[in-house]
Amino acid sequence: MSHAKIAIIGGGPGGASTALYALERGIDPEDITLFDAAHFPRKKLCGGGLTFRGSESLQELLGERPFGRAVPNLIFRASLGDIEVREPGPQYLYDRGILDHALIDRCRARGIRVVEGARLKSIEPGASAHRLVFADGTRAKAVLVVGADGARSVVRREAGLRGGPLGRLVEAVYGPGDSARFEAFDKEGALIFDFEPVLMGIPGYRWAFPYPLPDGERRFKVGIMDGRGIHSGERLREETSAYAESLGLIPLEPKIAGWPEHYFHRKSKAHTEGIFLTGEAWGIDPLLGEGIAPAYQMGAYAASRLKEALDRGVRKLPDYERRFLRSEEGKNLVFQGFLADRLYGQNGAHWLSVLFANPRLRELAARETEVYGRLRRRAPELILSYIALWWREHFGRRPRLTLPRAR
Ligand SMILES: Cc1cc2nc3c(=O)[nH]c(=O)nc-3n(C[C@H](O)[C@H](O)[C@H](O)COP(=O)(O)OP(=O)(O)OC[C@H]3O[C@@H](n4cnc5c(N)ncnc54)[C@H](O)[C@@H]3O)c2cc1C
Incomplete structure (x- = not known):
């Protein structure tokens, strides 16, 4: 031994x-x-x-x-619009x-x-x-x-x-299909995180990433994350197929595989x-x-x-x-985890619209200084920005609040 x-x-x-x-x-x-x-x-x-x-x-x-x-960038997407995220350096994709x-x-x-x-x-x-x-x-x-x-x-x-908590994810490899839809998707050249599922009652997002392999063939990974693990694998597979088709992609694998995530x-x-x-x-x-x-x-x-x-x-x-x-x-x-509890909780659609409407979040995301996963230190200014927006919507005037100056 x-x-x-x-x-x-x-x-x-x-x-x-x-x-x-x-x-x-x-x-x-x-x-x-x-x-x-x-x-x-x-x-x-x-x-x-x-x-x-x-x-x-x-x-x-x-x-x-x-x-x-x-x-070069990430795109957080929903029918509410896009938030383009530019970190201080590129993101990388791997097999x-x-x-x-x-x-x-x-x-x-x-x-x-x-x-x-x-x-x-x-x-x-x-x-x-x-x-x-x-x-x-x-x-x-x-x-x-x-x-x-x-x-x-x-x-x-x-x-x-x-x-x-445990989540459920499914994913498969796809290749270029319908040329018009594929070209529109391909020219974005970003990592796409599409939160539309939250608005469809699935607590998570769907993604479409390029999948680089040494042979240089164009491949993509498309999948969906159910961050609460509440939907059946079958439902998630159906949504993944529909999403891939909407991007002009065709399946290269016989089945869409699934695996849990532990948060x-x-x-x-x-x-x-x-x-x-x-x-x-x-x-x-x-x-x-x-x-x-x-x-x-x-x-x-x-x-x-x-x-x-x-x-x-x-x-x-x-x-x-x-x-x-x-x-x-x-x-x-x-x-x-706090953000996930809002977005994937009972009022997910409300919190998604709060996030997507936040002007400060959009500004920070595009600035090439912020790093995904380290947003916590920006929480106070994001909350102030949310309050300012809420105030304007309800009282029509800008409140006398000043946002902390960006460092
Ligand atoms: C569909 C899907 C897509 C994902 N996409 C991304 C992504 O794009 N980016 C990202 O950052 N994360 C992504 N993740 C999450 C990411 O894959 C994992 O969180 C990450 O791999 C965790 O690393 P780890 O080393 O802790 O565990 P793992 O990478 O799972 O490694 C565990 C290792 O332990 C070994 N092992 C397991 N059980 C035993 C055992 N009983 N005895 C001995 N060895 C064992 C396994 O063979 C494996 O090599 C995704 C997950 C899924 C399911």
């Missing part, structure tokens, strides 16, 4: 980033073993969109510029098989042991180390276990840790004796279901806390969740 100080379960963005950041924090690569059920490059259902902050982290992790396909494989290669190159085809089945808790039992009957012991095994985390289940919640539990969750096992952005960037950032946090546990010779850090909630990233995820 192998014995590791740290066993990381899952080699996606959450697990690979935890491993690589752990080395940056000074942990010896020989102390880390990363297990994954799959063999890399493995398939992963995903739009493959990485926003600005995720690209910054990826550059840190790879030690080189991101290699994906750059896209997840290629992206995740690059980080696994980087782990190996830096001396981390990666075990593929190792599906964790259960965990037998121990006083000084946990015993990991894999589906093929092999066993391993680890002092600290990192659960980076995604939405359906076995580590979370085995440790009995309370999770956050961050401030009350979720992510730690118990010797076990630390990270990435989607802990929870991702509840607003857009963006998971890659949060997983990289949680990986950085988890790595620091693992180093602390090793240095202090302890397996329990009672403030593991609390300290993350106090960090910039933790606060941002909580804020994203």
Whole structure:
């Protein structure tokens, strides 16, 4: 039976980033073993969109510029209009098989042991180390276990840790079809997040992203996120097909696949004796279901806390969740949850119109200084802008409120 100080379960963005950041924090690569059920490059259902902050982290992790396909902007859309979002740099698109494989290669190159085809089945808790039992009957012991095994985390289940809300997503690959509609869609060249589903009673959005593969063929990923997981897969598949058709796209795959998402919640539990969750096992952005960037950032946090546990010779850090909630990233995820609760709650259509009508939001979005997922610090001025608009609509005059000057 192998014995590791740290066993990381899952080699996606959450697990690979935890491993690589752990080395940056000074942990010896020989102390880390990363297990994954799959063999890399493995398939992963995903739009493959990485926003600005995720690209910054990826550059840190790879030690080189991101290699994906750059896209200049995001469009948040509904029949209420478009909000064009320009971040300080481009967003990148990836095939997840290629992206995740690059980080696994980087782990190996830096001396981390990666075990593929190792599906964790259960965990037998121990006083000084946990015993990991894999589906093929092999066993391993680890002092600290990192659960980076995604939405359906076995580590979370085995440790009995309370999770956050679950969403349901479906997605498929499409190619150019009807030329007039396709050309209109294609010339936008953006990542489109279309919130019309909120107005149709589905708490989420539909997306259409270019899907770059090395062969250079034009492909697109189209899908829909039900951020509350309340609609059937069949309904979501029908909506996805109709949306793709409206964009002049034709299916390149025989079926539209589905997968859950596990969202961050401030009350979720992510730690118990010797076990630390990270990435989607802990929870991702509840607003857009963006998971890659949060997983990289949680990986950085988890790595620091693992180093602390090793240095202090302890397996329990009672403030593991609390300290993350106090960090910039933790606060941002909580804020994203607040927005998701408005948009995907009972009065979703009302809140969507409030957001789309907010002049300050439009202004900030276009300014090339704001980063998706870090809107929290702008909340006071957005609320003031909303009050000013509301006042004008009800009393016809501008209130005597001054907005804080943009920094
Ligand atoms: C349809 C869809 C579209 C999405 N689009 C985007 C997008 O465009 N941009 C974005 O940022 N996010 C997107 N997401 C979310 C994103 O894919 C995830 O949040 C992200 O992959 C989370 O990273 P992770 O490392 O925590 O988990 P994962 O990427 O799920 O990695 C978990 C790893 O653990 C392994 N594993 C699982 N169970 C076990 C086990 N029992 N034993 C051993 N290994 C195990 C898996 O093989 C996998 O390699 C999308 C999700 C879906 C479903």
